[in-house]
Amino acid sequence: MRTLPLLLLVFACFTCPSVHAGQDEIVCINPKDDPPGPDSTVACYSDTGCAIAESFGAEGIRDYDTESAPFALARGKISAIVTAAPDLIKIAKANGAVCQPHKK
Numbered sequence: 001m002r003t004l005p006l007l008l009l010v011f012a013c014f015t016c017p018s019v020h021a022g023q024d025e026i027v028c029i030n031p032k033d034d035p036p037g038p039d040s041t042v043a044c045y046s047d048t049g050c051a052i053a054e055s056f057g058a059e060g061i062r063d064y065d066t067e068s069a070p071f072a073l074a075r076g077k078i079s080a081i082v083t084a085a086p087d088l089i090k091i092a093k094a095n096g097a098v099c100q101p102h103k104k
């Protein structure tokens with residue numbers, strides 16, 4: 001009886017986007033704004049994504065609301081989004097963002 005809740009928890013963890021930190025992170029920027037740098041904020045959703053944000057010299061905002069991030073990027077409220085979530089990338093692109101893998 002105890003194994004069912006444990007199995008559900010394990011399954012939920014494998015389907016959660018933030019758990020897949022090993023996936024290639026995609027950086028989405030607003031082409032009308034400067035690239036992220038010092039004094040800018042970047043939405044990030046994993047340790048890897050936040051490390052990428054810091055590599056730009058920007059402040060990584062962990063777990064920025066995924067529903068508002070693409071629109072905040074389009075309005076210039078944040079400088080970039082670093083994520084591996086395909087739905088977030090799709091919405092960001094639909095709102096004018098340019099998304100590409102981070103160059104290591």
